Amino acid sequence: MSRRARLVFFAVAAPALAVALGVGLAGLPSFGSQLSAYARMLNELAPRQRHVTDVVSAISFDYRGIDTLFEEFILLAAVAGISVLLRPLSDETRELPADKAPDRAIPAPSPAVWLLAVLLSSLLALTGIETVTHGQLTPGGGFQGGVILASAIYVVYLGTNYRTVERFQPAPLLEAADGTGAAGYVVIGLLGLLAGASFLSNVVGLGGPGNLLSGGTIWLLNLVVGVEVAGSFAILAAEFLDQTAVIRTRRP
Amino acid sequence: MSALAYGVVAWLFLIGIYGVVTSRNLIHLVVCLSVSQSATDILLLEIGYRSGGHAPVFVSLPAHPGPAVDAVMQALALTDVVIGAAVTGLLLALAVQVHKRAGTLDPDALRATRE
Numbered sequence: 001m002s003r004r005a006r007l008v009f010f011a012v013a014a015p016a017l018a019v020a021l022g023v024g025l026a027g028l029p030s031f032g033s034q035l036s037a038y039a040r041m042l043n044e045l046a047p048r049q050r051h052v053t054d055v056v057s058a059i060s061f062d063y064r065g066i067d068t069l070f071e072e073f074i075l076l077a078a079v080a081g082i083s084v085l086l087r088p089l090s091d092e093t094r095e096l097p098a099d100k101a102p103d104r105a106i107p108a109p110s111p112a113v114w115l116l117a118v119l120l121s122s123l124l125a126l127t128g129i130e131t132v133t134h135g136q137l138t139p140g141g142g143f144q145g146g147v148i149l150a151s152a153i154y155v156v157y158l159g160t161n162y163r164t165v166e167r168f169q170p171a172p173l174l175e176a177a178d179g180t181g182a183a184g185y186v187v188i189g190l191l192g193l194l195a196g197a198s199f200l201s202n203v204v205g206l207g208g209p210g211n212l213l214s215g216g217t218i219w220l221l222n223l224v225v226g227v228e229v230a231g232s233f234a235i236l237a238a239e240f241l242d243q244t245a246v247i248r249t250r251r252p
Numbered sequence: 253m254s255a256l257a258y259g260v261v262a263w264l265f266l267i268g269i270y271g272v273v274t275s276r277n278l279i280h281l282v283v284c285l286s287v288s289q290s291a292t293d294i295l296l297l298e299i300g301y302r303s304g305g306h307a308p309v310f311v312s313l314p315a316h317p318g319p320a321v322d323a324v325m326q327a328l329a330l331t332d333v334v335i336g337a338a339v340t341g342l343l344l345a346l347a348v349q350v351h352k353r354a355g356t357l358d359p360d361a362l363r364a365t366r367e
Contacts, residue, residue, distance in 0.1 A: 025261065085346060
């Protein structure tokens with residue numbers, strides 16, 4: 001389709017879509033007026049029933065836990081797809097860029113940059129662990145905390161160089177984290193079956209509301225999801241970084 | 253208030269699609285898709301909002317003002333964000349390979365390289 005034809009098609013389709021959207025949105029309850037009965041019930045029940053203070057986590061990892069299982073698998077599948085897409089192709093090879101001036105040493109990053117990277121990455125790692133483990137208490141959880149954990153590795157790269165960051169993120173470890181995290185979710189789900197209840201039932205001790213160890217499987221699921229997401233996003237960054245740093249066309 | 257709240261959703265969604273249709277660069281196209289997708293996040297949060305509501309976090313702090321907002325919609329928005337990140341990553345990986353094979357990121361120029 002030519003550019004012009006595409007624009008004409010859009011000019012016709014967009015108003016139709018806008019009207020359909022408008023009709024659909026007009027049918028919604030007016031903004032800020034009321035909550036659904038389901039939402040009111042969960043807000044009321046979740047803190048008492050599951051001993052959590054963050055209802056969003058209770059919904060993601062307990063009441064609608066199976067949704068999150070598939071969400072986690074979608075992320076796993078996407079990262080696997082990206083790894084396949086960005087592998088060295090048949091006419092490509094992995095090698096570090098050739099040193100054009102071997103007699104000159106690469107200057108080390110300045111101490112200020114290095115210090116900033118060390119401070120920032122340790123802070124990020126700490127914040128990441130805090131966000132993952134407090135998912136049932138405060139806003140946050142496995143997905144958010146996992147991304148923060150992975151960004152700690154990005155900061156190491158910004159402050160140092162490719163070789164150092166390679167040491168920090170060995171590919172087998174990241175892949176293992178990704179797989180273990182995804183499998184862990186299923187294993188925790190199976191605990192429910194073992195206890196004679198249904199898949200993903202919250203069968204672990206619930207603990208006291210407001211405590212770090214509370215919420216039963218919600219806490220555990222946050223943990224495995226955190227491991228999986230941290231692995232996934234670190235793999236993602238490593239794959240894209242490899243494209244610019246080490247994957248190049250094979251010389252004939 | 254409703255008109256403004258839901259109008260923003262329709263506008264964001266359509267402007268994102270417009271960007272996708274007219275895009276001259278695959279990276280730009282992926283960003284436009286993200287703009288379109290963020291409309292769905294906003295819609296979810298808006299459906300779950302309640303005037304004067306606070307976050308659905310019930311820590312024992314002195315008196316939360318007003319009622320809590322809908323936690324279900326926030327959980328769905330979280331799902332949406334994660335799926336969005338996965339899709340963006342995949343599309344960017346495709347764009348990297350397209351650029352390597354075709355030497356261009358212009359979707360219109362790609363047609364010429366196929367023959």
